[in-house]
Amino acid sequence: MHPLLTEFLNYLEFELRSSANTVDAYRRDLRQWIEAETSAGRHEFRPTEIRPSDLRLWVLSLARSGDSARTVRRKMQSVRAFYRWMLRTGRASVNPAASVALPKLDRPLPVYVRPEETAALLDADVPADDFTAVRNQLILDMFYSTGMRCSELLNLQDAAIDVRKGELKVRGKRNKDRVIPFGTELSEMITNYRTLRDSTAGIPPTGEFFVRPDGRPLYRKLIYNVVHEAMEGTVHAARLSPHVLRHSFATDMLNNGADLNAVQQLLGHASLATTQVYTHITYRELQQNYRQAHPRAKK
DSSP states (O other): OOHHHHHHHHIIIIISOOOHHHHHHHHHHHHHHHHHHTTTTTSOOOGGGOOHHHHHHHHHHHHHTTOOHHHHHHHHHHHHHHHHHHHHTTSOSOOTTTTSOOOOOOOOOOOOOOHHHHHHHHTOOOOTTOHHHHHHHHHHHHHHHHOOOHHHHHTOBGGGEETTTTEEEEEOGGGOEEEEEOOHHHHHHHHHHHHHHHHHTOSOTTOBSSBOTTSOBOOHHHHHHHHHHHHTTTOOOSOOSHHHHHHHHHHHHHHTTOOHHHHHHHHTOSSHHHHTHHHHHHHHHHHHHHHHHOTTTTO
16 A cells, blocks of 8 residues: 555544544545556556546546446545645645536435334334344334434443433544433333343443343444334335434424424534435425415415
């Protein structure tokens, strides 16, 4: 791996405290770019000699090879970030990637679950002494009641949940912590799960809140399967995933009068613009209700 790339990745990991997934994504994108610029290593990598036209040709080659607009944008943003670091550290005087236009994206509305379907999903009866069933039901409720990401639930620590205060702490993107409140119903489910977990799997030695029956921590695919299988046949949505429950949390909060800034903080969005996409969903619901209810809406 090129020494400059190693230094940049160390900067991301140790100074910006980026997650391992983020660092890996930059590594893959920049390796691909460097291979393209050096003809797979046949030429020396000289980032200060690369021009905007070189990068435009790379973008074109990515598109022709079948990369989606979203993927091309991500790869170019990785290159932009690399050059910003080059400028900051005095290794370059210009950022040739700054003037390269990125492909435009169609921004689809997030998929969410209608409230009546959410109620059917979360109110399902499960055997009170079945550890796996109780845990899986709590996973569903945790996603919808807090709006946390899958990675946040996966790494949720037992000590980070305070049922007395009705709040929990998660570590989000860029290792930023945030506190999320929750209600009495979820508090009771957490207490019941803890009792059953400690008698079934024992107190987790590594500190994770959610575990398997043998005490080992969960993994991402297991969580996805739990949510997908529970939603299948109950929920009518284009996708059946943990993130859909996060979208449903945000949509229902806004539909019931929550402040946009409050929802932004609960979701852990860095930008309010990211949260504003949910206002389009609520407006679409408003339009639909108007068309269905107003006597002259269809005239």
